Amino acid sequence: xxxxxxxxxxxxxxxxxxxxxxxxxxxxxxxxxxxxxxxxxxxxxxxxxxxxxxxxxxxxxxxxxxxxxxxxxxxxxxxxxxxxxxxxxxxxxxxxxxxxxxxxxxxxxxxxxxxxxxxxxxxxxxxxxxxxxxxxxxxxxxxxxxxxxxxxxxxxxxxxxxxxxxxxxxxxxxxxxxxxxxxxxxxxxxxxxxxxxxxxxxxxxxxxxxxxxxxxxxxxxxxxxxxxxxxxxxxxxxxxxxx
Amino acid sequence: xxxxxxxxxxxxxxxxxxxxxxxxxxxxxxxxxxxxxxxxxxxxxxxxxxxxxxxxxxxxxxxxxxxxxxxxxxxxxxxxxxxxxxxxxxxxxxxxxxxxxxxxxxxxx
Numbered sequence: 171x172x173x174x175x176x177x178x179x180x181x182x183x184x185x186x187x188x189x190x191x192x193x194x195x196x197x198x199x200x201x202x203x204x205x206x207x208x209x210x211x212x213x214x215x216x217x218x219x220x221x222x223x224x225x226x227x228x229x230x231x232x233x234x235x236x237x238x239x240x241x242x243x244x245x246x247x248x249x250x251x252x253x254x255x256x257x258x259x260x261x262x263x264x265x266x267x268x269x270x271x272x273x274x275x276x277x278x279x280x281x282x283x284x285x286x287x288x289x290x291x292x293x294x295x296x297x298x299x300x301x302x303x304x305x306x307x308x309x310x311x312x313x314x315x316x317x318x319x320x321x322x323x324x325x326x327x328x329x330x331x332x333x334x335x336x337x338x339x340x341x342x343x344x345x346x347x348x349x350x351x352x353x354x355x356x357x358x359x360x361x362x363x364x365x366x367x368x369x370x371x372x373x374x375x376x377x378x379x380x381x382x383x384x385x386x387x388x389x390x391x392x393x394x395x396x397x398x399x400x401x402x403x404x405x406x407x408x409x410x411x412x413x
Numbered sequence: 414x415x416x417x418x419x420x421x422x423x424x425x426x427x428x429x430x431x432x433x434x435x436x437x438x439x440x441x442x443x444x445x446x447x448x449x450x451x452x453x454x455x456x457x458x459x460x461x462x463x464x465x466x467x468x469x470x471x472x473x474x475x476x477x478x479x480x481x482x483x484x485x486x487x488x489x490x491x492x493x494x495x496x497x498x499x500x501x502x503x504x505x506x507x508x509x510x511x512x513x514x515x516x517x518x519x520x521x522x
Contacts, residue, residue, distance in 0.1 A: 335494055336466060339466045339469045343466075346461045347457065347458065350457075397454070
């Protein structure tokens with residue numbers, strides 16, 4: 171199979187504008203281009219859609235209001251009143267992941283959420299912010315986080331080690347879930363698509379499969395953005411309330 | 414006639430306000446309840462949890478080993494601890510504790 175037809179070819183990073191800061195390769199790539207596009211479309215949607223400011227919303231305004239209310243409800247359900255200051259952060263994360271996933275569903279586009287470099291960077295930012303937040307709110311009491319209540323004292327060293335590891339697991343499980351879902355789905359689409367022409371008239375079977383998988387991919391694109399955001403909410407809730 | 418109509422509207426508004434208030438109150442009391450996920454999503458979540466914990470344990474062990482020069486003993490210990498942490502997280506997820514750390518918030522619900 172030639173390189174162009176490989177199902178993994180779609181994940182290749184292509185340098186559009188080479189930028190080198192010393193030994194650091196900070197080139198403007200197709201990944202960065204799609205991130206900019208996602209930010210631009212999300213901003214355009216939110217700014218232009220609510221411009222009419224009508225009491226009875228039009229279609230676009232309805233979309234923007236639904237997105238707003240979706241996140242507002244998620245925050246009040248998972249964090250409560252104290253979560254309101256973090257609305258803009260959580261909303262930005264949701265829109266960035268959602269638009270990354272959905273823009274990736276356009277043929278010939280690039281899905282930046284299918285790269286662990288992107289998702290892990292986002293998860294680490296969330297992780298560091300949540301840890302700093304927990305320290306700022308509770309100070310040294312934050313470390314009580316790592317010792318469950320009612321644990322026998324001779325088990326404490328083991329439990330603390332396990333809790334610390336499980337705390338550091340968070341950014342990894344958060345990023346692996348998003349990246350693996352997106353990458354697996356897009357690879358599957360390409361692989362099934364590769365069966366269409368070699369099978370001749372029987373190619374209608376993989377085409378039917380492709381239609382179904384594309385629908386499923388749209389569901390997963392939304393679901394993964396939702397899960398990424400709700401876990402961010404849960405982490406912030408942990409940091410604020412410190413169980 | 415006019416007055417009657419006015420009170421009805423007012424009453425309806427009061428009712429609506431009460432309803433809206435009770436709704437927000439409910440959602441505020443109801444925090445920490447995780448949405449039910451489908452089986453596939455739950456399975457995927459548990460899978461990543463197990464893998465990520467082992468990776469983190471391995472990384473911590475490897476880092477400490479190259480720092481303290483005790484290769485390979487800390488790697489072995491921390492991979493095992495990572496396994497335990499992964500299983501611990503899975504137990505927490507399946508017993509409905511979600512991602513809560515340390516089990517302290519049981520009575521919060």
